[in-house]
Amino acid sequence: xxxxxxxxxxxxxxxxxxxxxxxxxxxxxxxxxxxxxxxxxxxxxxxxxxxxxxxxxxxxxxxxxxxxxxxxxxxxxxxxxxxxxxxxxxxxxxxxxxxxxxxxxxxxxxxxxxxxxxxxxxxxxxxxxxxxxxxxxxxxxxxxxxxxxxxxxxxxxxxxxxxxxxxxxxxxxxxxxxxxxxxxxxxxxxxxxxxxxxxxxxxxxxxxxxxxxxxxxxxxxxxxxxxxxxxxxxxxxxxxxxxxxxxxxxxxxxxxxxxxxxxxxxxxxxxxxxxxxxxxxxxxxxxxxxxxxxxxxxxxxxxxxxxxxxxxxxxxxxxxxxxxxxxxxxxxxxxxxxxxxxxxxxxxxxxxxxxxxxxxxxxxxxxxxxxxxxxxxxxxxxxxxxxxxxxxxxxxxxxxxxxxxxxxxxxxxxxxxxxxxxxxxxxxxxxxxxxxxxxxxxxxxxxxxxxxxxxxxxxxxxxxxxxxxxxxxxxxxxxxxxxxxxxxxxxxxxxxxxxxxxxxxxxxxxxxxxxxxxxxxxxxxxxxxxxxxxxxxxxxxxxxxxxxxxxxxxxxxxxxxxxxxxxxxxxxxxxxxxxxxxxxxxxxxxxxxxxxxxxxxxxxxxxxxxxxxxxxxxxxxxxx
Amino acid sequence: xxxxxxxxxxxxxxxxxxxxxxxxxxxxxxxxxxxxxxxxxxxxxxxxxxxxxxxxxxxxxxxxxxxxxxxxxxxxxxxxxxxxxxxxxxxxxxxxxxxxxxxxxxxxxxxxxxxxxxxxxxxxxxxxxxxxxxxxxxxxxxxxxxxxxxxxxxxxxxxxxxxxxxxxxxxxxxxxxxxxxxxxxxxxxxxxxxxxxxxxxxxxxxxxxxxxxxxxxxxxxxxxxxxxxxxxxxxxxxxxxxxxxxxxxxxxxxxxxxxxxxxxxxxxxxxxxxxxxxxxxxxxxx
Numbered sequence: 012x013x014x015x016x017x018x019x020x021x022x023x024x025x026x027x028x029x030x031x032x033x034x035x036x037x038x039x040x041x042x043x044x045x046x047x048x049x050x051x052x053x054x055x056x057x058x059x060x061x062x063x064x065x066x067x068x069x070x071x072x073x074x075x076x077x078x079x080x081x082x083x084x085x086x087x088x089x090x091x092x093x094x095x096x097x098x099x100x101x102x103x104x105x106x107x108x109x110x111x112x113x114x115x116x117x118x119x120x121x122x123x124x125x126x127x128x129x130x131x132x133x134x135x136x137x138x139x140x141x142x143x144x145x146x147x148x149x150x151x152x153x154x155x156x157x158x159x160x161x162x163x164x165x166x167x168x169x170x171x172x173x174x175x176x177x178x179x180x181x182x183x184x185x186x187x188x189x190x191x192x193x194x195x196x197x198x199x200x201x202x203x204x205x206x207x208x209x210x211x212x213x214x215x216x217x218x219x220x221x222x223x224x225x226x227x228x229x230x231x232x233x234x235x236x237x238x239x240x241x242x243x244x245x246x247x248x249x250x251x252x253x254x255x256x257x258x259x260x261x262x263x264x265x266x267x268x269x270x271x272x273x274x275x276x277x278x279x280x281x282x283x284x285x286x287x288x289x290x291x292x293x294x295x296x297x298x299x300x301x302x303x304x305x306x307x308x309x310x311x312x313x314x315x316x317x318x319x320x321x322x323x324x325x326x327x328x329x330x331x332x333x334x335x336x337x338x339x340x341x342x343x344x345x346x347x348x349x350x351x352x353x354x355x356x357x358x359x360x361x362x363x364x365x366x367x368x369x370x371x372x373x374x375x376x377x378x379x380x381x382x383x384x385x386x387x388x389x390x391x392x393x394x395x396x397x398x399x400x401x402x403x404x405x406x407x408x409x410x411x412x413x414x415x416x417x418x419x420x421x422x423x424x425x426x427x428x429x430x431x432x433x434x435x436x437x438x439x440x441x442x443x444x445x446x447x448x449x450x451x452x453x454x455x456x457x458x459x460x461x462x463x464x465x466x467x468x469x470x471x472x473x474x475x476x477x478x479x480x481x482x483x484x485x486x487x488x489x490x491x492x493x494x495x496x497x498x499x500x501x502x503x504x505x506x507x508x509x510x511x512x513x514x515x516x517x518x519x520x521x522x523x524x525x526x527x528x529x530x531x532x533x534x535x536x537x538x539x540x541x542x543x544x545x546x547x548x549x550x551x552x553x554x555x556x557x558x559x560x561x562x563x564x565x566x567x568x569x570x571x572x573x574x575x576x577x578x579x580x581x582x583x584x585x586x587x588x589x590x591x592x593x594x595x596x597x598x599x600x601x602x603x604x605x606x607x608x609x610x611x612x613x614x615x616x617x618x619x620x621x622x623x624x625x626x627x628x629x630x631x632x633x634x635x
Numbered sequence: 636x637x638x639x640x641x642x643x644x645x646x647x648x649x650x651x652x653x654x655x656x657x658x659x660x661x662x663x664x665x666x667x668x669x670x671x672x673x674x675x676x677x678x679x680x681x682x683x684x685x686x687x688x689x690x691x692x693x694x695x696x697x698x699x700x701x702x703x704x705x706x707x708x709x710x711x712x713x714x715x716x717x718x719x720x721x722x723x724x725x726x727x728x729x730x731x732x733x734x735x736x737x738x739x740x741x742x743x744x745x746x747x748x749x750x751x752x753x754x755x756x757x758x759x760x761x762x763x764x765x766x767x768x769x770x771x772x773x774x775x776x777x778x779x780x781x782x783x784x785x786x787x788x789x790x791x792x793x794x795x796x797x798x799x800x801x802x803x804x805x806x807x808x809x810x811x812x813x814x815x816x817x818x819x820x821x822x823x824x825x826x827x828x829x830x831x832x833x834x835x836x837x838x839x840x841x842x843x844x845x846x847x848x849x850x851x852x853x854x855x856x857x858x859x860x861x862x863x864x865x866x867x868x869x870x871x872x873x874x875x876x877x878x879x880x881x882x883x884x885x886x887x888x889x890x891x892x893x894x895x896x897x898x899x900x901x902x903x904x905x906x907x908x909x910x911x912x913x914x915x916x917x918x919x920x921x
Contacts (some may be wrong), residue, residue: 015668020911030649061772129795156870156871156873159873160867160870160872165776184821213737217755225766226867226869227867228867230865230867232827232828234826234828235826235827235828235867235869238826238827239869253842321843322845322846322913323844323913328828328843328844329843329848337867339908362715363717363722363723363724363725364725364726364727364728365727365728365729366729367728367729367730368729368730368731368735369729369730369733370730371822379780391841392765393765393766393830393839393840393850394766394767394841394848395686395766395767395768395822395840395843395846395847395848395849396768396834397768398765398766398768398771398772398907399772401757402750402753402754402757403687405750405754406750408752409746409749409750410746410750412742412746413739413742413743413746416738416739416742417738419704420734424728426707426708426711427649427707427711427715428646428715428726428728429715429725430648430715430717430722430724430725431712431715431716431717432710432716432717432718432722433712433716441708441712444704445704445705446709448704449701449702451701452697452699452701455693455696455697455749456690456693456697458753458761458836459689459749459752459753459756460687460756460757460765460876461685461689461752461753461756461762461763462689462690462693462753462764463765463767463836464686464763464764464765464838464839465675465686465690465834465837465839467830467839467865468832468839468865468866469865512862522798529672529673532674532675532690533675534675534676534861534863536832536863536864537865537867538867538872538873539863539872540872540873541794541874587720592662617725617727618726618727618728619660619726620723
């Protein structure tokens with residue numbers, strides 16, 4: 012039964028998702044049993060409350076190990092340990108089965124991310140609908156407070172944890188290696204591991220519903236998170252696992268981009284999308300481990316009775332806030348940078364002009380990822396922690412708008428005097444410019460400590476980060492889907508449904524979140540289940556708009572199902588007349604990406620034949 | 636240039652038209668926005684009034700900036716759109732040093748200006764009503780030698796209570812303040828992190844267990860104000876609100892005397908007044 016000649020039996024019952032799920036359940040039961048043995052010995056209070064965090068945490072942990080073993084992640088190290096030739100997964104395996112196991116093909120992992128994150132995106136979107144339904148009217152309507160807060164927390168946690176990897180996991184894994192002319196990624200097993208960890212984490216998070224939910228919101232501030240019911244263990248385990256997944260994902264992409272570029276592809280010619288992926292991944296590798304550590308420390312407080320965050324026992328509640336936002340603020344730029352990369356990659360294609368100010372755009376991305384590590388305490392302006400440092404954090408936070416401004420001027424100047432083709436991906440990109448402008452500007456109200464006194468913790472802040480994340484990430488994510496899905500699947504997405512989707516989504520999005528900026532200024536705090544009648548009009552308006560926003564997602568889903576499974580119109584070889592390398596191979600690309608070595612030219616090379624030198628205008632050599 | 640269909644004057648005309656549209660739109664819409672779109676409450680305290688000014692200044696910067704992008708996108712989408720089946724290529728422009736430098740200078744100046752303004756406001760006496768921790772960098776100015784009135788705000792799941800240390804350590808679930816006098820809030824918590832938000836007064840300060848978080852306000856007219864918890868603190872967070880009152884000084888003295896009488900039987904059971912209270916860790920609070 013060796014790897015080169017698999018029998019039919021081995022193909023069916025080998026290391027795949029089904030085995031993984033079975034071993035996960037076995038591992039979970041084993042872990043619960045182990046935990047029960049420990050609990051009986053020392054922790055009396057748990058038997059009174061009927062909640063056993065030790066047992067649950069061990070259940071999650073052993074279950075996760077079982078899941079990964081079942082998928083085959085232990086095969087390689089185990090073979091090495093016992094001195095046998097390693098049983099590598101066969102890279103030439105085709106068919107639907109390859110999507111349900113450990114795979115070394117970055118394109119399969121990209122599609123796995125697209126599908127897996129898509130499922131959780133819709134689950135999280137559904138929770139948003141349920142939240143807005145509750146807020147349709149004042150008073151407590153459909154959810155008791157604990158269920159409502161669980162919905163709020165699940166929505167925020169799933170979106171933050173999952174969507175950070177959306178662009179990186181899908182298009183970073185699938186497209187970036189193609190763009191740099193690589194035939195595989197640097198660490199294929201780590202790449203696959205990052206995906207399956209993320210999926211396991213998502214399921215673990217949803218199990219919180221079976222253990223009383225979690226009422227801490229996505230921020231999970233200690234000591235609240237240490238007092239709460241057992242559902243919080245699912246939240247903690249989710250973020251710890253997601254942090255690990257994000258680290259591996261970023262690590263693989265950084266190394267791929269550094270080491271596996273085609274020989275002629277110098278840094279100065281790297282496609283701007285790859286720069287976006289690179290800066291995001293590097294930031295992620297530095298930020299995400301802090302999240303994992305913070306979550307595991309809370310888990311230790313809850314299980315092993317440590318006191319990192321108990322003020323009465325010498326711990327500090329500020330410590331958790333610091334750790335969380337040290338990850339949490341780079342995190343929001345992890346959501347924004349890939350969007351900027353997509354934007355600047357796509358605008359030249361649809362404006363038929365070269366990217367304006369390539370070096371400025373790269374400087375902007377590098378600047379954002381650097382400064383993003385220095386701003387985190389602007390989340391703590393009213394917390395009483397290190398109030399003397401507020402001027403510094405005002406400065407660092409507002410400084411970040413300078414590199415962000417670089418991206419804006421590059422985007423706007425690329426459009427100017429172009430020949431704009433308003434295809435669906437272009438519409439989503441133009442929407443980014445508007446949405447992120449509003450998101451960025453409302454961020455100034457939060458970065459300015461005096462005005463943040465009111466904005467902090469209110470609906471204003473909530474609407475602000477939905478403008479940056481949904482307006483900044485999700486819109487470009489859709490742009491990338493409409494742009495690159497024909498490359499990934501070889502099939503065309505329906506244009507009319509795409510435009511309906513765009514306009515519904517754009518209008519409903521702004522109509523949902525703009526009123527919430529105002530309602531925050533009127534004094535409505537975040538995460539409240541009920542509110543006074545004087546805020547009813549704006550909330551009802553926002554709720555109804557949010558239902559339209561939800562409906563626009565169904566239009567997208569319909570488009571996806573129709574185009575991929577019913578119409579199945581083959582995509583042209585280069586539907587957008589792009590010059591970048593990923594369009595030089597077939598759609599979908601062959602197993603090893605390129606049949607012939609691709610010629611990597613200027614990836615933003617659009618426009619008419621070069622003009623004679625004009626004073627003040629940079630040439631291609633200077634500008635890119 | 637030779638292959639570009641637009642001549643130099645035509646190109647400048649585009650730029651001028653766009654700038655004209657933007658200037659007109661900003662001149663018309665910015666005041667309208669500031670007038671008609673609500674800002675946080677104004678006039679009830681020095682902090683609220685100050686924040687109103689801050690938000691107004693930010694609006695005056697933000698609206699033209701957003702309009703710049705809106706006008707730009709609208710102009711470009713109308714003027715530069717191509718719809719034909721044949722792909723028409725645009726001019727090959729890779730950048731423009733001058734514009735790039737102007738942009739960097741303008742954004743840097745704007746950012747520096749906003750930073751200077753924000754810093755000036757947060758370092759002003761009272762620090763715009765936000766919690767400053769145990770050792771305030773910017774205490775409120777006390778003109779005329781009247782000492783501030785200390786009021787301790789104690790967050791607990793799911794209510795704020797208030798202690799008046801200068802009135803015998805009285806603790807009451809109601810917040811009443813005299814106007815015209817500097818109030819020195821000492822915000823702390825008994826369990827998890829809460830955030831004391833007196834909306835109309837423009838005060839917000841996190842209530843951390845074991846921490847004394849000081850915030851200042853001077854109420855400037857009598858009236859009611861909302862007190863809400865602005866940090867998620869457990870399942871009844873959404874119900875953690877109350878009304879406070881700002882009253883005249885004689886009315887305040889009468890109210891304090893009445894509260895003292897009312898709570899007299901229990902006040903002596905309270906722990907002595909302290910900057911913070913650290914009860915033993917609570918393992919399962921909900």
